[in-house]
Amino acid sequence: MRHGDAAAVIGLIGFVALWMGLTDGMLRYLRPSMRPWLVASGAALVALAAGIAFVLWRERRREGEPGIAADGCAHEDHHRLGLVGWLLVMPFLAVWCVDPSALGAYAAERYDALGVPVIDFDLASHVEAHRFSGQPVELKLHEFVISATSDDEAARGILRETPVRLRGFVLPSTDGTDFRLVRFMIGCCAGDAVALQVDVRGYHGPPLEEEAWVEVIGTYDPHAPAGETRDEFAQASVPVLAVDEVRQIDEPDSPYEYPR
Amino acid sequence: MTATRPSETSSRHLAHREKSKDAPPIPIAVWAVVLFLFTSRRSLLGFTSPAALENWATIFLSLTLQALPFLVLGIGLSAMISAFVPASWVTRVLPARPALAVPVAGLAGAVLPGCECSSVPVAGRLVERGIPQAAALTFLLTAPAINPIVLVSTAVAFPGRPEMVLARFVASFLAAVTVGLVWSRFAAPDWLERRLLAVAGSSHGRTFLDTAMADLLQAGGFLVMGAALVATMQTVVPREVIDSFAGDSLASVVALAGLAVVLSICSEADAFVAAGMTQFSPTARLAFLVVGPMVDLKLIALHAGAFGRRFAVRFDPLVFATAVAASLAVGAVLL
Numbered sequence: 287m288r289h290g291d292a293a294a295v296i297g298l299i300g301f302v303a304l305w306m307g308l309t310d311g312m313l314r315y316l317r318p319s320m321r322p323w324l325v326a327s328g329a330a331l332v333a334l335a336a337g338i339a340f341v342l343w344r345e346r347r348r349e350g351e352p353g354i355a356a357d358g359c360a361h362e363d364h365h366r367l368g369l370v371g372w373l374l375v376m377p378f379l380a381v382w383c384v385d386p387s388a389l390g391a392y393a394a395e396r397y398d399a400l401g402v403p404v405i406d407f408d409l410a411s412h413v414e415a416h417r418f419s420g421q422p423v424e425l426k427l428h429e430f431v432i433s434a435t436s437d438d439e440a441a442r443g444i445l446r447e448t449p450v451r452l453r454g455f456v457l458p459s460t461d462g463t464d465f466r467l468v469r470f471m472i473g474c475c476a477g478d479a480v481a482l483q484v485d486v487r488g489y490h491g492p493p494l495e496e497e498a499w500v501e502v503i504g505t506y507d508p509h510a511p512a513g514e515t516r517d518e519f520a521q522a523s524v525p526v527l528a529v530d531e532v533r534q535i536d537e538p539d540s541p542y543e544y545p546r
Numbered sequence: 547m548t549a550t551r552p553s554e555t556s557s558r559h560l561a562h563r564e565k566s567k568d569a570p571p572i573p574i575a576v577w578a579v580v581l582f583l584f585t586s587r588r589s590l591l592g593f594t595s596p597a598a599l600e601n602w603a604t605i606f607l608s609l610t611l612q613a614l615p616f617l618v619l620g621i622g623l624s625a626m627i628s629a630f631v632p633a634s635w636v637t638r639v640l641p642a643r644p645a646l647a648v649p650v651a652g653l654a655g656a657v658l659p660g661c662e663c664s665s666v667p668v669a670g671r672l673v674e675r676g677i678p679q680a681a682a683l684t685f686l687l688t689a690p691a692i693n694p695i696v697l698v699s700t701a702v703a704f705p706g707r708p709e710m711v712l713a714r715f716v717a718s719f720l721a722a723v724t725v726g727l728v729w730s731r732f733a734a735p736d737w738l739e740r741r742l743l744a745v746a747g748s749s750h751g752r753t754f755l756d757t758a759m760a761d762l763l764q765a766g767g768f769l770v771m772g773a774a775l776v777a778t779m780q781t782v783v784p785r786e787v788i789d790s791f792a793g794d795s796l797a798s799v800v801a802l803a804g805l806a807v808v809l810s811i812c813s814e815a816d817a818f819v820a821a822g823m824t825q826f827s828p829t830a831r832l833a834f835l836v837v838g839p840m841v842d843l844k845l846i847a848l849h850a851g852a853f854g855r856r857f858a859v860r861f862d863p864l865v866f867a868t869a870v871a872a873s874l875a876v877g878a879v880l881l
Contacts (some may be wrong), residue, residue, distance in 0.1 A: 287573070287763065288573065289759075291573045291576075291577075292759055292763055293759075294577075295763070296759065296762060296763070298580075299614070299766065302611075303611065303614055306607075306611060312611065314604065315604065315607050315608040315611055315612070316608065316611055316612055320611075320612065320615070323615035324611060324614065324615055326615065327614050327615040327617075327618040327619075328614075330618050330622070331618065331762075334755070334758055334759065334762070337755050338755060338759055341752070341755065367759075367760060367763050368763070368764060368767070370763070370764065370767030370768060370771070370851065371762075371763030371764070371766065371767045372576055372767070373766075373767040373768075373770040373771055373774075374763070374766050374767060374770055375576060375580060376606075376610075376770050376774065377606075377607060377610045377611070377770065378580070379579075379580070380603045380606055380607050381607065384599060384600060384603040386600045386601070386603035386604040386607065387600065387604070388604065389601065389604055389605075390597075390600075390601075391597070392597040392598065392600070392601045393601055393604075402822050403703055403818045403819070403821035403822040404705070404821060404822075404824075405703075405705070406705045471818075472815075473699075473811075473812075473814070473815030473816075473817075473818040473819065474612055474811075474812045474814055474815035475608035475609060475611070475612035475812065475815070476604050476605055476608035477605050477608045477609045477612065477776065477777075477780065477809070477810070477811060477812075478809070478811040478812065478815040478816065478818065478819050480818070480819065480822050545702070545703070545818055
């Protein structure tokens with residue numbers, strides 16, 4: 287790999303980081319708090335590429351002058367840049383050619399073997415603070431799943447009596463009426479995603495497309511028989527919601543939920 | 547270090563570029579592909595990407611972009627070491643006896659908040675600066691495993707279970723120091739090949755620039771390779787496979803440790819994933835947390851890139867076995 291190519295490759299990966307960081311592209315892959323780091327590293331890489339290019343340009347100009355000749359290659363071995371650096375082109379190609387969206391149905395179908403992390407969440411005081419005149423309480427999907435699957439009888443009691451509003455995307459079931467509501471929770475990046483899932487029962491509207499984003503209003507149903515889960519472990523973390531209302535929404539800017 | 551006089555080296559190694567006019571045609575081919583795709587974008591693909599490919603690309607980009615800032619930070623640090631830290635400094639601050647130097651290096655790693663991707667180039671430059679191999683490798687292991695950020699995120703992921711944080715700290719430190727001591731006792735010096743480019747620039751700034759470029763291409767290239775490998779595993783291997791190992795047996799501990807290697811989750815996020823794996827025993831989840839930051843697919847690629855393949859095939863299995871053993875021992879006492 288020659289130094290000119292090295293500068294270009296480094297500039298390209300820096301460009302990808304800046305592009306993703308300055309648009310909302312990064313939200314499909316990383317948690318929002320990574321944004322400044324991504325932008326800073328992108329800027330640093332572009333600056334490094336520019337620095338290398340500048341040094342090259344200066345040396346080339348100096349070479350042109352009489353009296354300072356290019357030397358022999360006795361030390362070439364120490365300065366050869368490996369071919370592996372070319373791989374830094376791959377992220378650019380992935381963004382440009384595939385332009386992948388956030389994790390969706392494909393991942394949801396495969397990930398349900400992993401359970402949901404238990405996060406401290408005080409349902410009682412949340413409901414107290416957000417309930418106005420019988421309106422459904424808005425909950426994040428992980429807050430609902432954690433409360434519904436916890437050992438805390440009091441929390442489950444509140445859920446049984448409180449209509450909630452949840453957001454996620456649709457994973458259709460085979461019979462076409464009921465569906466599963468899914469959203470991913472990520473710690474750092476989509477590589478560590480956990481699928482949050484709720485079985486939505488009692489929906490009789492027109493069939494929803496796979497990965498359509500919806501807002502559902504309904505109530506936790508502790509007595510419904512468990513859905514077609516794949517194994518005994520996943521079953522415990524897929525609560526059932528008896529649904530009153532389903533509304534299609536746009537995909538949110540942040541497609542994931544975050545533990546903190 | 548090269549035997550060349552520093553003042554001559556830098557101008558030479560850029561100058562001889564002009565001589566290699568007969569360089570292999572790879573650059574032209576790569577740039578032609580990039581340019582072609584740049585101008586035609588997706589029109590030539592003409593179809594929406596298959597779900598599996600898109601899932602692969604999402605995970606690949608996530609891992610790459612997530613690691614990039616840490617890699618840049620680590621490379622900045624390693625380039626600073628090359629440019630500004632004289633080799634003599636190391637011998638003054640670090641005890642000469644490995645039995646002392648190894649734990650000291652381990653604690654140094656624990657204090658510095660680093661990610662696994664940033665500690666590899668730093669450890670590489672430390673070795674080049676004359677730190678004993680075993681000490682640098684202990685630093686390499688502890689820096690991502692037990693720094694303050696990781697411990698806090700573990701405490702958050704396991705609310706009301708402070709013993710998990712303690713167990714993670716103790717088991718990781720124990721494993722890293724054991725590996726360091728075993729390495730200093732038994733390893734042949736030539737197992738570790740210094741594959742990092744030796745740079746001797748005419749000035750501090752020039753050394754910084756050359757080191758940063760060389761390390762970035764080397765570590766960055768292997769990082770991308772590792773990320774592609776992990777994305778493939780995550781896309782292809784069904785996670786249900788993991789559940790067949792759930793339980794309390796030794797097999798479940800080894801299975802989760804193996805999962806940590808395959809998933810290659812960043813050490814600052816792995817606690818959340820481990821917390822969700824309620825079907826596994828606490829000791830198995832501890833093994834997941836101890837092994838993950840020290841050896842995973844992405845790291846194996848980085849290790850091979852920085853220190854050679856001969857190093858990786860010896861070092862990584864040693865670390866894996868030691869980390870599992872440490873998790874079993876600490877888990878039996880604390881969890």
